[in-house]
Amino acid sequence: MALSGLGIYKLLPKTNCKDCGFPTCLAFAMQLAAKKVALDKCPHVSETAKKSLESAAEPPIKLITVGVGEAKLEVGNETVMFRHEEKFYHPTGIGFSIEDTLSEDDMKKSIDEIKKLNFERVGQKIEVNLISVLCKSGDGNKFANAVKLVLAASDLPLALVTDDAQVMKIGLEETKGKAPLICRATKENFKEMAGLSKEYKAPLVVSAPSLEELEALIKNVNTEGVRDLVLDTGKKGLPEKIWDFTQMRKLALKKSFRTFGYPVIAFVESTNPLEEAIEATTYVAKYASIVVMKGRNPWQVLPILTARQNIYTDPQKPLQVEPKIYEIGQVTDKSPVLITTNFSLTYYTVEGEVESSKVPAFIVTCDSEGMSVLTAWAADKFTAETIAQSFEKLGLKDKVKHNEVILPGYVSVLSGKLEEESGKKVIVGPREASGIPVFLRNLSK
Numbered sequence: 001m002a003l004s005g006l007g008i009y010k011l012l013p014k015t016n017c018k019d020c021g022f023p024t025c026l027a028f029a030m031q032l033a034a035k036k037v038a039l040d041k042c043p044h045v046s047e048t049a050k051k052s053l054e055s056a057a058e059p060p061i062k063l064i065t066v067g068v069g070e071a072k073l074e075v076g077n078e079t080v081m082f083r084h085e086e087k088f089y090h091p092t093g094i095g096f097s098i099e100d101t102l103s104e105d106d107m108k109k110s111i112d113e114i115k116k117l118n119f120e121r122v123g124q125k126i127e128v129n130l131i132s133v134l135c136k137s138g139d140g141n142k143f144a145n146a147v148k149l150v151l152a153a154s155d156l157p158l159a160l161v162t163d164d165a166q167v168m169k170i171g172l173e174e175t176k177g178k179a180p181l182i183c184r185a186t187k188e189n190f191k192e193m194a195g196l197s198k199e200y201k202a203p204l205v206v207s208a209p210s211l212e213e214l215e216a217l218i219k220n221v222n223t224e225g226v227r228d229l230v231l232d233t234g235k236k237g238l239p240e241k242i243w244d245f246t247q248m249r250k251l252a253l254k255k256s257f258r259t260f261g262y263p264v265i266a267f268v269e270s271t272n273p274l275e276e277a278i279e280a281t282t283y284v285a286k287y288a289s290i291v292v293m294k295g296r297n298p299w300q301v302l303p304i305l306t307a308r309q310n311i312y313t314d315p316q317k318p319l320q321v322e323p324k325i326y327e328i329g330q331v332t333d334k335s336p337v338l339i340t341t342n343f344s345l346t347y348y349t350v351e352g353e354v355e356s357s358k359v360p361a362f363i364v365t366c367d368s369e370g371m372s373v374l375t376a377w378a379a380d381k382f383t384a385e386t387i388a389q390s391f392e393k394l395g396l397k398d399k400v401k402h403n404e405v406i407l408p409g410y411v412s413v414l415s416g417k418l419e420e421e422s423g424k425k426v427i428v429g430p431r432e433a434s435g436i437p438v439f440l441r442n443l444s445k
Ligand code: SF4
Pocket: 012, 013, 014, 015, 016, 017, 018, 019, 020, 021, 022, 023, 024, 025, 028, 041, 042, 043, 044, 045
């Protein structure tokens, strides 16, 4: 059960010595309760108090790491049900299943396709995170060969999938020191799988069809000394799965029910490619920490990664670009100047359209605290005065010799005032960014 600031304070030495960098023990306790400071900042906590405080300081959903090195996947450590309450911290890992019955060539082809699934969106790289090797053959040697092949061809973390502990051990021998996800412990094999998890220092998926059975199994696995877990509720329909995930999240966060305080994994069951993408995206939204799917068409994966990117941004901090004058193409001092705000999505949309016009141009991004054009205008963050000030501050006169600027069509109402404030000739541009290519090409004729 998480302790309140006052509960924590009662366990501290209460000397107000300031060694932790806070003026009082109470101030430190409040920061500890808000998880903004680590307990070890206070060097005077007694061993008994430490025990109680350390469990209070544990996150309600454990952080689990799959893989090692730069590509490692960290999931869990979430603290809220809804992103607007704070934010979600560790984006869902998206993984792809490869079966060990594929020919070597088909396996290599599949890995190549998975490696190409990375995209750039609003200035950020969005990519996939995991390869799941499924032992369909039931043959340890075939499984080991598949694992070897994937390891040689990709740096992505692995999940090894088989219910047979002996086969799993053969696969794990190939991945020593790489902390793959062991999938999965069931009520039949949990002792052996827990043993492997300890021996190979690898996190373990615990799987049971109902929450009651899962709870019992988690307790059994914990008793075996394994606490790096990922939870699975087996094959079932999308609504049932979402219900499971929501209940487990609620119990972990709202009831401090530590047994379900682990990330969850979903294996996509749909076989229709479109439904597969929809199912995976739904799991990203509610509340899967890892989603494994078969389809790897870019058109299926990009929407899933886009949804994930949007869900895992801080809702209090819109994605922003630096307010500055961006040069698109081989600009000269005669190139047109477009004005927009510094909201990432707006900027990159405008940038993409300017690029596709093939007309070199400047884009002035005014500081609107990351709001889009209309929102910033409505909030008085994108006004004739602020735009004119941006021209001055960003040194527009040093970049161009002409006196024309292009204002987004949606705020054409600002054009008269902007001419007064900046002394420039204002041309009203298209309302939608999609109109920019034709607009610029006509302008440059
Ligand atoms: S270091 Fe410990 S005892 Fe000293 S003020 Fe901070 S919390 Fe209190």
